[in-house]
Structures are given as C-alpha cells and as structure tokens.
Amino acid sequence: MxxxxxxxxxxxxxxxxxxxxxxxxxxxxxxxxxxxxxxxxxxxxxxxxxxxxxxxxxxxxxxxxxxxxxxxxxxxxxxxxxxxxxxxxxxxxxxxxxxxxxxxxxxxxxxxxxxxxxxxxxxxxxxxxxxxxxxxxxxxxxxxxxxxxxxxxxxxxxxxxxxxxxxxxxxxxxxxxxxxxxxxxxxxxxxxxxxxxxxxxWGISHTHYHILYTGVSSSFVPFLKTDFLLLVKVILAGVAFGLTGFLFSWMIHAIKYNANAYIKIPWLIPVVGGVMVILLCYVVGTRDYLGLGVYSQSPDGVSIINAFSGTSTISDWSWLWKLIFTAITLGMGFKGGEVTPLFFMGATLGHTLALLLGAPVDLFAGLGFIAVFAGATNTPIACTLMGVELFGANNVLYYAIACFTAYYFSGHSGIYSSQRLVVKKYNQ
Amino acid sequence: MxxxxxxxxxxxxxxxxxxxxxxxxxxxxxxxxxxxxxxxxxxxxxxxxxxxxxxxxxxxxxxxxxxxxxxxxxxxxxxxxxxxxxxxxxxxxxxxxxxxxxxxxxxxxxxxxxxxxxxxxxxxxxxxxxxxxxxxxxxxxxxxxxxxxxxxxxxxxxxxxxxxxxxxxxxxxxxxxxxxxxxxxxxxxxxxxxxxxxxxxWGISHTHYHILYTGVSSSFVPFLKTDFLLLVKVILAGVAFGLTGFLFSWMIHAIKYNANAYIKIPWLIPVVGGVMVILLCYVVGTRDYLGLGVYSQSPDGVSIINAFSGTSTISDWSWLWKLIFTAITLGMGFKGGEVTPLFFMGATLGHTLALLLGAPVDLFAGLGFIAVFAGATNTPIACTLMGVELFGANNVLYYAIACFTAYYFSGHSGIYSSQRLVVKKYNQ
Incomplete structure (x- = not known):
C-alpha cells in the first residue's frame, strides 16, 4: 500500500x-x-x-x-x-x-x-x-x-x-x-x-452559427441504423479539409520564403503584398475575401455566415480565393490570425462539397469550419470540442470524423513552425 | 522548403x-x-x-x-x-x-x-x-x-x-x-x-439520460453574464467527485490486498466476498446496490436513472453504499467493469450534493456520472466528450469543469494499476 x-x-x-x-x-x-x-x-x-x-x-x-x-x-x-x-x-x-x-x-x-x-x-x-x-x-x-x-x-x-x-x-x-x-x-x-x-x-457577443441538420437520416442500408452514405461523404470531405489545411500552411510558408528571397528591401514586401491584394479584388470582382469574412458587406455576399445557408452566392472556388488572399496578406507582413480565414475556407469548401456530394449544406459548412482549422494547426480534439461549443452536440460524431480525418491528411507540418513533432501520424 | x-x-x-x-x-x-x-x-x-x-x-x-x-x-x-x-x-x-x-x-x-x-x-x-x-x-x-x-x-x-x-x-x-x-x-x-x-x-439500444437544465441562469452578479454561484458549486462538486474516485480505487486495491493477505485459500475469497454482499443487503435493507444499477427493481428505487430526477428515494449515503458493494464484489474475485458503478456513485452523489447546495439535480447527477469516472480512470477529456454524447452540449462547460477538477483531485493512481504516470498533475 x-x-x-x-x-x-x-x-x-x-x-x-x-x-x-x-x-x-x-x-x-x-x-x-x-x-x-x-x-x-x-x-x-x-x-x-x-x-x-x-x-x-x-x-x-x-x-x-x-x-x-x-x-x-x-x-x-x-x-x-x-x-x-x-x-x-x-x-x-x-x-x-x-x-x-x-x-x-x-x-x-x-x-x-x-x-x-x-x-x-x-x-x-x-x-x-x-x-x-x-x-x-x-x-x-x-x-x-x-x-x-x-x-x-x-x-x-x-x-x-x-x-x-x-x-x-x-x-x-x-x-x-x-x-x-x-x-x-x-x-x-x-x-x-x-x-x-x-x-x-464587456458586452461582446459572438456570432452564432446554426446547423439545423439533426442527423435524422433515411438509412442507406436498412439493416444498419446509420446513414453510411453520409458517413462516407463526411470522410471524403474530411480528406479535402485536411488537404486544404495543408495547402494553406504550405502556401503561406512558400510566400514568406519567396518574398524574403526575391524582395530585398524589407518594407517593400508589404507594399507588394498590399498591391497584390488590391489587384486580386479586381480579378475576382468582389471584396468579400477581404477582412475577417464572418459577414459580408452585402447581405448575400460570400461570408462564413452565408456558407451555412443553401441559397448564397458562394462559388466553387471561394475557398481557394480566401486561401490565396490570406496567404498573401499574412505571408507578406500584415498581422492577424489565421484561424478565422481557415473557418472561411472550410465553411465555403464544405458548402461547395455538400452541393457536389448531395449532403446537408449547413452540416458540411460547419464541418469545414472546424476541420480545415484542425488540419492546419494539428489540433483535432480542440476542434471537435469547438464544434460542440459552437454548433451543439447533435452531430458530434461527424465533427470528430471530419476533424480527425483532416488531421490525418494535413501532413507533418502546420501553420505554426514552432510546433514540435512528437508522434508521427502514421508510419511509412 | x-x-x-x-x-x-x-x-x-x-x-x-x-x-x-x-x-x-x-x-x-x-x-x-x-x-x-x-x-x-x-x-x-x-x-x-x-x-x-x-x-x-x-x-x-x-x-x-x-x-x-x-x-x-x-x-x-x-x-x-x-x-x-x-x-x-x-x-x-x-x-x-x-x-x-x-x-x-x-x-x-x-x-x-x-x-x-x-x-x-x-x-x-x-x-x-x-x-x-x-x-x-x-x-x-x-x-x-x-x-x-x-x-x-x-x-x-x-x-x-x-x-x-x-x-x-x-x-x-x-x-x-x-x-x-x-x-x-x-x-x-x-x-x-x-x-x-x-x-x-443487433437491436441493442442504450439508456437515455436527460438533463433538462439548459443553463438559463439568473446571474448572481448582474454585471457578469454568468451564474458564478453555480460555477463555484460545480467546482466543489468536482472536488467531491474526484475524492470519490480516489476513495474507490484506494478501497478496491485495499480489499484485494487484504483479502489475499488474510484469506490463504484462494477460492474462499469470493465465498467470503459473496457472503459479505448478502449481509450488506440486510444491513442496508435494499437490493438496489446489486448489479449494474442503471434501473432498479421497483420503479422508485435507488438507480442511475432515478438519480436524475428530483423525487426519488436516494439517500445521502447511496454513493458510499454502491462504492462498498462494488469494491467488495470486484476486489474479492467477481468479474465485470468498474465504470457503471462509478456512474452510479457519481450520479447519486451528484443528486445528494445538488439538494445540499441548492443546484439543479439533473445537471449534478450528470456531472457526477462522468466526473467520478474521470477521476478514477484519469481520463478527463474522454469523460467530457462522453457527457456531450450522452447528455448533449448545453452544459458542456460544466462537464469540463467537473471532469477536470475531479481529475485534479483523484491523486496519482487510479483503478488501472498498469496506467503509467507520465506527467504529474501538480508539483509539490
């Protein structure tokens, strides 16, 4: 004893x-x-x-x-x-x-x-x-x-x-x-x-996002009490979310590296970055990819909130535009976090994938919201819990599947270079 | 690169x-x-x-x-x-x-x-x-x-x-x-x-537990948008849950150790254990502490389900009786898990504490359900997620507070002796 x-x-x-x-x-x-x-x-x-x-x-x-x-x-x-x-x-x-x-x-x-x-x-x-x-x-x-x-x-x-x-x-x-x-x-x-x-x-209130999908499913295989087809779609989306997280952290590192390699006058880097952002606005024809992106200037613009609804102007490549805008902004010397843009990429990609795969738009926007972030920062459990805190518990199983899959597919690096690799995600 | x-x-x-x-x-x-x-x-x-x-x-x-x-x-x-x-x-x-x-x-x-x-x-x-x-x-x-x-x-x-x-x-x-x-x-x-x-x-369905408390609180301090008093009560209950988990794992180890030390004929150990369980039934005057305890033989007996309702026959020491019954059963050679009895101890203790502290009974029964388990097995995050899966997301903050506090107070050992101590919970 x-x-x-x-x-x-x-x-x-x-x-x-x-x-x-x-x-x-x-x-x-x-x-x-x-x-x-x-x-x-x-x-x-x-x-x-x-x-x-x-x-x-x-x-x-x-x-x-x-x-x-x-x-x-x-x-x-x-x-x-x-x-x-x-x-x-x-x-x-x-x-x-x-x-x-x-x-x-x-x-x-x-x-x-x-x-x-x-x-x-x-x-x-x-x-x-x-x-x-x-x-x-x-x-x-x-x-x-x-x-x-x-x-x-x-x-x-x-x-x-x-x-x-x-x-x-x-x-x-x-x-x-x-x-x-x-x-x-x-x-x-x-x-x-x-x-x-x-x-x-202090009077600050946070944006509320709603996933109305409650998981009441018409089962694909009557014997199994689960919507297997939806499960597979969530896994596929999880892979896409992980690859997006990976692409973002790769691109932000690449832009930083190349900007420092090719632009020798340091203060010129953010100038070039700023000009690129302005030009990109004209290329895409919208300013919806600027700023946080939680809400947009016009009520039906591309934004995180609108990604949760079925009737919006989100295009198939909205996620990629936000990725490029943000990688340039942060890679070329401006300040701010990466996570809200990751929410944006995830929610819009989830929106697009839902339409593509025939899945609930609000659910997939929510899954992308947390899972791209989980992949880019290698924090699958925090992101699953964030899903619960933001969207409720109804679809917690899908949160975990999307976040863990994204984590698995986002590679052994992330947006934070000081993160240490302790246990590899898989063995070659 | x-x-x-x-x-x-x-x-x-x-x-x-x-x-x-x-x-x-x-x-x-x-x-x-x-x-x-x-x-x-x-x-x-x-x-x-x-x-x-x-x-x-x-x-x-x-x-x-x-x-x-x-x-x-x-x-x-x-x-x-x-x-x-x-x-x-x-x-x-x-x-x-x-x-x-x-x-x-x-x-x-x-x-x-x-x-x-x-x-x-x-x-x-x-x-x-x-x-x-x-x-x-x-x-x-x-x-x-x-x-x-x-x-x-x-x-x-x-x-x-x-x-x-x-x-x-x-x-x-x-x-x-x-x-x-x-x-x-x-x-x-x-x-x-x-x-x-x-x-x-295969047609198996799991028991559903309901926490109707939705956290719509009358705030104690009007300026702070939180029910601080409830928060403090949850922390106090978390301490009690952790100590209960600790007491259970201590007692089961102690019974096992002493049974082997004092009863030299191995098959006599479960015989003595069985007799003790029978005698205890007469001492307590009920058989509600036998078996799983999810539901009881009479509809208003002591059980996990009844711990979630305000009007039941649960006594102030129900949690301790279940602890003793289970420690004897498992410590003296019978088989089964520890977790459902831990749910029982937690839910009944939570019930009792809620009445004592003036807190919502269903919420505290649910907190005890997961937190005693978190303390006894040192798995606070799994138990927080279990709370979400079983009871929904409304009170996830309280799940985490109760489980993490119980984990903190349950000491550096648990019911599994093969669990390894990697990072100490605190430094002396």
Missing part, C-alpha cells in the same frame, strides 16, 4: 488549485478585457472599411506602417505565436510585454485597410504577452511562467471565439503534433473560462 | 487509412457483435435476478465457479484490462483469445447472482482479446498489434456505452496519466464508430 501520504496529497492539490486561480485571475481579467477591446475595434474597423471603400487603396501604405511599427518597437515580438510556443518549450528571453499592444494595433490596421486575416493569432499573442509580463512582475519561476504562458494562450483563444473548452484543449494540443501533455490542464481551464466571462461581460 | 515529397506523403496516408479500415473491420464486427450479445445477456441476467430473488444466496457459490473457470482456462487472462494495457506499453506474450469468452461468461454470472459490477471492463477485455487474436492470425508486426489492441479498447468501450468518440479518446487517454499520444487516433475512431454501429444494428 503506497497510499500513506494521500490525504496530504489532496491538500496540496487544493492549495495548487487556489494558488493557480489567484495567479490566473489577473491574466484572465487583462486578457479578457484586451480581447474585448480588440473585438470591438475589429468590428469598428470592418464597418469603416465597408463604409469608406477607398481605404483599401491605402493597404500598401498600411503595410509600411506595420513594418515600421515592428521595426521601431518590436524586437523579437515579430515572431508572434511561435515565440510564445518556443518560450513554453524552452524558456529563453521571455515574451515581451510590447507584443500585446503591437499586435492589437497592427491587426486592427490590417483589417481597417482590407487585409485578409483572422484574430486568434492576435488574441493568443495578447494572452501570451500579458501572461509573460505578469509572470515576470510576480517573480515566478521559469516552470510557473511556462504554465502561465499556456494559460495566456487558453485565455486569448477562449475569449476571442467564446469557446473556453476549445481554448483550454487548444493551448495544450497546439504545442506538439501527435501528443498532448496535461500539466496545465486545470490552470488553462480556469483562465479560459474567466477570460471568456470577462470578455462577454 | 522541405516540402518536396508532400504529394507522395498524402498517398501514404490514404493507403494507411484504407489499410487500417480493412484491418479494423473484422475487429469492429466481432467486438460489436460480442458486446451486443453481452449486453443482451446482461439484461436477461438482471431480469432473472429481479424475478428469482433466491439467486442472490448462490452468490458465494458463483464466486467459486468463477474462480475455477479462471483457474482451469484462464492463464494470465485474470489480469484483465491491465494485461491489455501492459501489452500496449510493452508487447509480451500477447492477449489470450480465451479472455473474451471467459470474461463475458463470468461477468454475466456475477450479475445473475447479484454482484455489484459494471460492464466496460468486460467490453474492453472482449475488444482487446479479439484484436489480439486477429492481429496474431493476420501475422501483424508487434507495432501493428499494439495499435490494433488500442482499437479493440475503443471498439469495446464505444459499443458498450454507445459513445464512440468517448471510446476513441478513452483508448488513447487511459494508457497514461497526464499525457495522451495520438498514434492510433484514426484507427481507434474507425473501430469505435463501426463497433457501435454493429452493436446497435
């Missing part, structure tokens, strides 16, 4: 729970509040861009501004999410406090002038930066700062999407491919839940 | 997906069918026991029978779940095929004569045994057999509870404390989904 000190052990846990609640509280309050400010500014920026169309033509200039802001005050803050992940893997110089205001400001600039980008990267960087700053102020050990940084990721992610459980699991799952360690499980949950509460309490 | 062989890589994945689907197919069909047979027999056994009350008095004799069955044909099959986990950690002599029929038969005997036990252990052993047998027949490598064994666990668990996603994550999560490896993620999902489909197709 090796159980002697057990009652003492439970006291240690109670102490740890209390200690981490207190440590995480300032992180959650600051991150939740900053994310609320960020989401409010983002909404303002989007509406200004809709109202004043000429703002787009200043995008190249905005790129130069962002370049100089990071040049002047950035130091290593430019490394963004990867810096936070590196500091968690191997504590070094710490995450600089300046990262939070810099990324917040530059992301809003990117969105105001029409760059195609997301918000989770920004929220995660706000989280990591605040957590690092508080950890340093409190004089915590390197081990505690490491956990506090993870709670910062959870808080940022949980608050920005209103999905605290997905945020918690994301913070643990994103660090490595093929494995998840639970050392910060409870602190991350506390941080994500509190930050989400703080953010909502 | 290290991306040359990527297109080839995706082909490898497609090949692996096809290969594992084919390998897993016979496992899923056999396990799903055997679990269906098992659940059908279990239901019959429960009804026979209700009808013929005198069967209970034969429980000591049934114990001797089980002892001799394992003595004659068991070899190392006695080690059960732990053997399967050991074989996954470190391939050795393999999981014997005889484990499946032996555990199926002896579990039904245990339930027929009134032992207090579950079913997941049996289902998991059927799964592991079938997978090991098929792996050997097909001449697979040790590495492939290892993954096939994990798919067996997922198939057994997914089919027996009708929760394929929880089954998938359980198979990965149960092997170690504090970490999860994803190497068998997709094969496990295929196995769990198919086995569940096969099991349902």
């Amino acid at each position: 090796k159980q002697e000190n057990k009652s003492l052990e439970q006291l240690t846990v109670a102490y740890q729970l209390l200690r981490w609640t207190l440590l995480v509280l300032p992180v959650a309050i600051m991150v939740g509040s900053l994310v609320a400010l960020f989401l409010w500014l983002l909404d303002k920026a989007t509406h200004y861009r809709f109202e004043y169309g000429w703002l787009l033509y200043l995008l190249p200039l905005a790129g130069v501004l962002i370049y100089w802001l990071y040049r002047l005050g950035g130091k290593n803050a430019e490394k963004g999410n990867n810096l936070i992940m590196d500091e968690i893997h191997q504590p070094g110089g710490g995450v600089p406090a300046r990262m939070a205001p810099l990324v917040l400001l530059t992301t809003v600039i990117t969105h105001l002038f029409g760059g195609s980008a997301g918000r989770e990267g920004t929220a995660v960087q706000i989280g990591g930066s605040v957590a690092g700053w508080i950890g340093k102020k409190l004089g915590l050990t390197a081990r505690d700062i490491r956990i506090l940084l993870m709670t910062g990721i959870a808080a940022g992610f949980g608050a920005v999407f209103g999905t605290p459980i997905a945020g918690t699991v994301f913070a643990l799952e994103v660090l490595a491919i093929g494995a998840m360690r639970y050392d910060a499980l409870v602190p991350c949950l506390i941080a994500a839940v509190l930050a989400d509460i703080v953010c909502s309490s | 290290k991306q040359e062989n990527k297109s080839l890589e995706q082909l490898t994945v497609a090949y692996q997906l096809l290969r594992w689907t084919l390998l897993v197919l016979p496992v899923a069909i056999m396990v799903g069918s055997l679990v269906a047979l098992f659940l059908w027999l279990l239901d019959k056994a429960t009804h026979y026991r209700f009808e013929y009350g005198w069967l209970l008095y034969l429980l000591p004799l049934a114990g001797v029978l089980i002892y001799w069955l394992y003595r004659l044909g068991g070899k190392n099959a006695e080690k059960g779940n732990n053997l399967i986990m050991d074989e996954i950690h470190q391939p050795g002599g393999g999981v014997p095929a005889r484990m499946a029929p032996l555990v199926l038969l002896t579990t039904v005997i245990t339930h027929l004569f009134g032992g207090s036990a579950g079913r997941e252990g049996t289902a998991v052993q059927i799964g592991g045994s079938v997978a090991g047998w098929i792996g050997k027949k097909l001449g697979l490598t040790a590495r492939d057999i290892r993954i096939l064994l994990m798919t067996g666990i997922a198939a057994g668990f997914g089919a027996v509870f009708g929760t394929p996603i929880a089954g998938t994550v359980f198979a990965l999560e149960v092997l170690a404390i504090g970490a999860m490896r994803y190497d068998a993620l997709v094969p496990c999902l295929i196995a769990a989904v198919l086995a569940d489909i096969v099991c349902s197709s």
